[in-house]
Amino acid sequence: MYYKSTRDSSVCVSSAQAIAQGISKDGGLFVPSELPKLKLEEIISLGDKTYPERAAFIFSKFLTDFTEAEIRYCTDNAYTDKAFDTENICEIAHLFDGTYMLELWHGPTCAFKDMALQILPYLITTSAKKINLDKKVVILVATSGDTGKAALEGFKDVEGTEIMVFYPDDGVSAMQKKQMTTQEGENVGVCAIKGNFDDAQNGVKAIFTDESVVDALSQSGKMFSSANSINWGRLAPQIIYYVSSYAQLVKDGEINAGDKINIVVPTGNFGNILAAYYAKQMGVPVNKLICASNSNNVLTDFLQTGVYDRNRKFYTTISPSMDILISSNLERLLYHLSGDNDKLIREWFESLKQTGRYEVTADVFEKIKNDFCAGYCNDDETKDLIKRVFDKYSYLCDTHTAVAVKVYEDYVEKTGDKTKTLIASTANPYKFSSSVLSALGEYDENLDEFELVEKLNQVSKMSVPKSLAELKDKQVRFTQIIDKDDMKEFVLSALA
Numbered sequence: 001m002y003y004k005s006t007r008d009s010s011v012c013v014s015s016a017q018a019i020a021q022g023i024s025k026d027g028g029l030f031v032p033s034e035l036p037k038l039k040l041e042e043i044i045s046l047g048d049k050t051y052p053e054r055a056a057f058i059f060s061k062f063l064t065d066f067t068e069a070e071i072r073y074c075t076d077n078a079y080t081d082k083a084f085d086t087e088n089i090c091e092i093a094h095l096f097d098g099t100y101m102l103e104l105w106h107g108p109t110c111a112f113k114d115m116a117l118q119i120l121p122y123l124i125t126t127s128a129k130k131i132n133l134d135k136k137v138v139i140l141v142a143t144s145g146d147t148g149k150a151a152l153e154g155f156k157d158v159e160g161t162e163i164m165v166f167y168p169d170d171g172v173s174a175m176q177k178k179q180m181t182t183q184e185g186e187n188v189g190v191c192a193i194k195g196n197f198d199d200a201q202n203g204v205k206a207i208f209t210d211e212s213v214v215d216a217l218s219q220s221g222k223m224f225s226s227a228n229s230i231n232w233g234r235l236a237p238q239i240i241y242y243v244s245s246y247a248q249l250v251k252d253g254e255i256n257a258g259d260k261i262n263i264v265v266p267t268g269n270f271g272n273i274l275a276a277y278y279a280k281q282m283g284v285p286v287n288k289l290i291c292a293s294n295s296n297n298v299l300t301d302f303l304q305t306g307v308y309d310r311n312r313k314f315y316t317t318i319s320p321s322m323d324i325l326i327s328s329n330l331e332r333l334l335y336h337l338s339g340d341n342d343k344l345i346r347e348w349f350e351s352l353k354q355t356g357r358y359e360v361t362a363d364v365f366e367k368i369k370n371d372f373c374a375g376y377c378n379d380d381e382t383k384d385l386i387k388r389v390f391d392k393y394s395y396l397c398d399t400h401t402a403v404a405v406k407v408y409e410d411y412v413e414k415t416g417d418k419t420k421t422l423i424a425s426t427a428n429p430y431k432f433s434s435s436v437l438s439a440l441g442e443y444d445e446n447l448d449e450f451e452l453v454e455k456l457n458q459v460s461k462m463s464v465p466k467s468l469a470e471l472k473d474k475q476v477r478f479t480q481i482i483d484k485d486d487m488k489e490f491v492l493s494a495l496a
């Protein structure tokens with residue numbers, strides 16, 4: 001197994017190279033040269049294994065240049081009940097008959113990003129060793145909230161790494177700010193910038209490609225890598241929980257071996273749903289992949305028309321991790337569906353850059369329609385769904401998960417499809433306490449972020465995740481706020 005670039009099919013690197021490097025030099029994303037096929041019996045037999053064992057099995061198909069011991073080192077260090085609040089690492093809850101919630105938020109930061117970011121540091125450091133990169137790996141992250149904290153928790157005190165996170169001072173929730181500014185670990189840095197998320201993101205991108213910074217870092221024995229979902233090392237771990245869940249549903253007697261299921265995913269960058277697509281291609285019996293968006297519905301339109309057009313209003317919603325108009329991982333899907341046609345991909349993504357729009361060929365669109373359905377809902381519908389589901393099933397959804405459940409409801413109403421369905425639940429509702437309380441009609445503007453958590457606990461009786469409750473008494477370690485133009489100097493003085 002080797003990895004190609006979506007923008008140059010002649011690129012051919014090992015998984016270690018793809019993971020350490022993050023993105024191909026031509027700007028393309030690394031994709032596996034072929035997808036490993038699993039037999040149904042192999043999938044089912046995972047039901048008797050622990051999560052780290054299931055993970056090691058799937059990784060062994062993709063990271064063929066890693067030894068078994070190297071893979072086990074990564075999976076056994078990442079997926080522990082020290083970091084996750086359940087030995088199962090993720091849980092499957094029953095919403096109603098034949099509808100299952102795949103809870104991916106049992107990790108240290110209460111969002112699904114932990115599923116990949118807990119293991120990525122081990123994958124990156126192991127990869128760096130394998131290709132004899134004798135350098136310390138420096139991770140730079142610009143975040144609008146969830147990714148930054150998950151990356152900090154993942155890389156904290158991992159030998160051979162350092163991490164620096166920039167967030168927009170006015171652009172994250174009070175809880176998210178508290179999560180980041182109290183971060184523990186000897187190799188971490190957190191800095192607020194005066195500006196918005198785009199300023200932070202542009203600043204980080206500029207530093208990544210600034211030769212003077214790269215040289216200075218290199219002289220101190222360090223190099224940059226990426227913890228963002230363009231890195232294959234973030235996508236591969238996400239395939240695991242879809243394969244694993246199928247095995248679990250069979251083991252629990254919820255479905256018969258070979259039965260098809262639908263998978264619904266609340267989507268932003270198209271990473272999590274692409275992982276479900278890969279699981280299907282590998283042999284997991286899947287009927288439809290249902291892509292759920294909020295008011296930033298660029299993907300809904302694309303999957304329904306074959307035209308991607310980002311020239312539209314940008315909405316700030318109550319599901320902020322899905323407020324995205326450029327879904328980077330779609331490039332990987334289109335590469336596969338076009339028959340590895342790097343020329344077409346270059347054309348489309350150049351057009352996206354120049355005009356904000358591209359249209360796929362009829363042949364590719366046909367294939368998209370076979371696998372995918374799509375829908376979206378706005379903030380009012382999201383809140384209404386949270387309240388209805390809580391009242392009816394006593395199940396509390398966060399704002400992102402609620403988008404998925406609502407889109408699924410609409411799908412069933414429209415199609416009458418009775419296929420059993422797995423819905424990706426991507427965040428713990430306590431992470432978005434104010435929006436969830438407001439949905440339940442219980443929001444009180446006089447309460448601070450921790451009082452809101454207490455209030456939600458009284459209303460819902462759902463237990464508060466320890467990692468959020470503990471924040472209240474944690475010391476704030478990082479208070480620096482800098483101008484967006486000073487990011488480069490900041491990185492140089494902190495790291496080089």
Ligand SMILES: *Cc1c(COP(=O)(O)O)cnc(C)c1O
Nearest residue numbers: 267268269270271272321400426
């Ligand atoms: C990141 C995120 C998403 C979107 O996932 P993608 O892989 O970007 O599609 C959805 N929900 C939550 C809570 C997230 O943090």
